[in-house]
Amino acid sequence: LAPGYHRYRWRVLGDGSSAEGGVWVVPRATPAVVFDVDGTLTTSDGELIDELLGHSADAFAGAAAVAQRWAELGYLIVYVTGRPTPLRALTQRWLDLRGFPYGPLFTPADLGSAVPTRAGVGAFKRATLQALADAGLVFVRAYGNAATDVCAYAEAGIAPERTFIVGTPTPCPPHPLPQPLPDYVEHLPDVARQPPAR
Numbered sequence: 778l779a780p781g782y783h784r785y786r787w788r789v790l791g792d793g794s795s796a797e798g799g800v801w802v803v804p805r806a807t808p809a810v811v812f813d814v815d816g817t818l819t820t821s822d823g824e825l826i827d828e829l830l831g832h833s834a835d836a837f838a839g840a841a842a843v844a845q846r847w848a849e850l851g852y853l854i855v856y857v858t859g860r861p862t863p864l865r866a867l868t869q870r871w872l873d874l875r876g877f878p879y880g881p882l883f884t885p886a887d888l889g890s891a892v893p894t895r896a897g898v899g900a901f902k903r904a905t906l907q908a909l910a911d912a913g914l915v916f917v918r919a920y921g922n923a924a925t926d927v928c929a930y931a932e933a934g935i936a937p938e939r940t941f942i943v944g945t946p947t948p949c950p951p952h953p954l955p956q957p958l959p960d961y962v963e964h965l966p967d968v969a970r971q972p973p974a975r
Contacts, residue, residue, distance in 0.1 A: 778802045782879065801881050803853060805913030808974040810847045811906065811930070814858040814868060816922035817943050818844075818877070822893075834871060837943070839961030841876040843920075843968050851974030852917065854880035857905050859898035859925075861891040899925035906933035920958065923947075927955055 780802050788795040816822040820835045848854050854877070860868050862884045869882055883905045885891045890901035902925065910916065910933060919930040919940045924947035930940045931952035940955035941964070948954055958964055 780804055803912075803914065807853050807914055808851070808917050809853040809855050809909070809914045810844070810918045811855045811857055811916055811920070811935070812844060813902075813921040813923070813926050814856060814860065814872075817920055817926070818872075818875075822922075833874065836875045837961050839963075839965055843961050843965055844877050846965060846968045847918070847971075848878035848880070850968075850971060853914065854878045855909065855914070855916075856880060856882045857902050858882070858884055859891050859893060859901065860884055861888055862886050893923070893925060895925055895928055897925075899929045902926065902929035903932045906930070906935070910934055919955075924949065927952075930955070 778800070782799055782801050784797065784799045786795050786797045812818060818836055818840045820837055844854055856868075856872065856877075858868060865882065865884045868884065872882070873879075885898065885901045890897055892898060906916065906929065916933075916935045917939060919926075919935045920943070921927065921930060921940070922943040927937075927940070927942060927947050928949035931937055931949050937953045937955040941958040942955050943958050946955045946957055
């Protein structure tokens with residue numbers, strides 16, 4: 778298959794039932810940018826509750842524009858969230874409605890990996906990013922908001938100087954502090970100056 782996203786459908790011949798899915802084909806050494814969702818793209822970790830109650834969660838001003846600009850420059854956008862797999866469709870719909878570029882979305886399959894601790898969601902994110910890096914992705918930037926993001930990104934080999942944290946970054950010894958991200962709108966010109974992906 779050519780690089781990109783490819784949909785597929787499985788059909789059971791016996792009863793005619795079917796299921797859809799998709800696969801990303803990505804060449805080795807593809808440059809990528811990773812985003813957390815809650816508290817990073819949404820305005821707080823509590824926005825998930827609004828989503829579950831049927832209200833669309835608010836997004837930070839400029840967050841979609843930053844992600845879109847990275848995509849326009851040719852970088853693969855990857856979303857890694859602690860939202861469990863049953864909320865995957867809801868999360869994808871939110872990203873689509875808010876204008877975020879399409880990209881692989883990774884969610885934990887078990888509730889233990891969704892617990893907001895270093896051993897829970899932190900371990901899930903670190904293992905996911907490490908597997909993607911081992912498969913050949915090259916993460917040039919990472920965006921998060923929590924201590925679990927800081928540690929997961931650093932331990933997966935993403936340099937703290939290329940990691941941007943919404944709010945005040947929390948240290949993850951022995952790694953240096955990542956960059957604070959006070960505002961996506963102010964951050965957009967920095968992204969616009971980045972070289973196109975090769």
